[in-house]
Amino acid sequence: MEIRIVKSAGFCFGVKRAVDMAFKAAEENKGQVCTYGPIIHNPQVVEKLKAAGVAPVDEIDSNVKNILIRTHGISYELHEDLKTKNINIIDATCPFVKKAQQYAKLLKQEGYQIIILGDEKHPEVVGIRSYAGQEAIVVKDPQQLPRLKTRVGVVVQTTQPVEALQRLLSEIIKTARELKVYNTICNSTANRLKETEALAKEVDVMLVIGGRNSANTNQLARRCEAIGVKTYHIESAEELAPEWFRGVKVVGVTAGASTPDWIIKEVIEKLKGFGS
Ligand code: SF4
Incomplete structure (x- = not known):
């Protein structure tokens, strides 16, 4: 079974920057870093960050010492409010x-x-x-x-x-x-969509990897389905089922902007096993 991967699959520039900033901030602040909501829409990455001491919060109270603003940014009012508090702001809003x-x-x-x-x-x-x-x-x-x-x-x-x-x-x-x-x-989203659609037209099955709560990953899956190719949206390699690939000659792989390289690699490795 041939495996073809979309070149721009996975972390975009903004998400990579934010995740790197989060790990760096956790190291510098002994893990006492909060994000206002999950930093990205990928449960596996959120868990990894939690283990490093970066935890999402719904409310910013006096226990919060360092707040990381995620790629989506925050409202003007909240930003002004944070500036008046004794909180270290780590601004990872995508440029x-x-x-x-x-x-x-x-x-x-x-x-x-x-x-x-x-x-x-x-x-x-x-x-x-x-x-x-x-x-x-x-x-x-x-x-x-x-x-x-x-x-x-x-x-x-x-x-x-x-x-x-x-x-x-x-x-x-x-x-x-x-x-x-x-x-x-953002060109990153448009390019990923374009490359994904092009690949979806050439393969028997498309795998879309990314959080089920990630808007851009869902969009990739919907576009593949609209092309008419059998499409599976998965969050991790564990969800892969061998019967999906019976009789399949070529499988295409794409991933949303919040999907880390390590998850894509795990999926590819497991797919290789199915093909042999
Ligand atoms: S705008 Fe969004 S998709 Fe584009 S680079 Fe920034 S975080 Fe990524």
């Missing part, structure tokens, strides 16, 4: 997310009606919206657009597909007289 926050702030200062393309409840979008002001509107698709003003500014959740932005913009230009767009879609 691309920071950019989206800054563009949202700029659009607000320039008086645009702000439309954010993304998932309203996603922490990254909650953060971006806090910079755009509470009047900013979050939409997932053009049907959710409100009555538009003449000057419209758009900023995008980094993990949105480019097609969603194209659909949104073609609707907005029907009424807006002035449109300013910050395309804040």
Whole structure:
């Protein structure tokens, strides 16, 4: 059985940076590091970090000495609040997310009606919206657009597909007289999607590795399924079942941005065993 792996599978730049910062912070602060929510959407990595002394918290109380801000970033208000407390802030917000926050702030200062393309409840979008002001509107698709003003500014959740932005913009230009767009879609996500789709068309079975709570991993699995290839979404090698690969000549492997190399390697090693 031939195994083909998507080149860009696994940790993206932002996640790698955040995880490295977390382990370094744990070492420097004798393990007393908290993250506001899980640092990434991968239960295995969260467990490994816990063992190093990096634990997720839901509330930041007086017991928290060092707080690591995850790649999604946090709201402007929470950031300001943390600065007034005696807490060491380790800011691992992905620089691309920071950019989206800054563009949202700029659009607000320039008086645009702000439309954010993304998932309203996603922490990254909650953060971006806090910079755009509470009047900013979050939409997932053009049907959710409100009555538009003449000057419209758009900023995008980094993990949105480019097609969603194209659909949104073609609707907005029907009424807006002035449109300013910050395309804040991260190339890493788009590239991984593109490479995954290309591979899915060439193989008998696709394996998508990553947390079931990871939005970008789920998106990879949905795209593979939409292509019509038999797709399995797994979190670790333990879930692999030999019967999935009976009669399979070529298997494709991809992984979300929060999937570490060691999990991908374990899956490949187990797959090699099935093929022999
Ligand atoms: S997917 Fe892109 S924006 Fe998101 S953390 Fe990774 S590098 Fe940053």
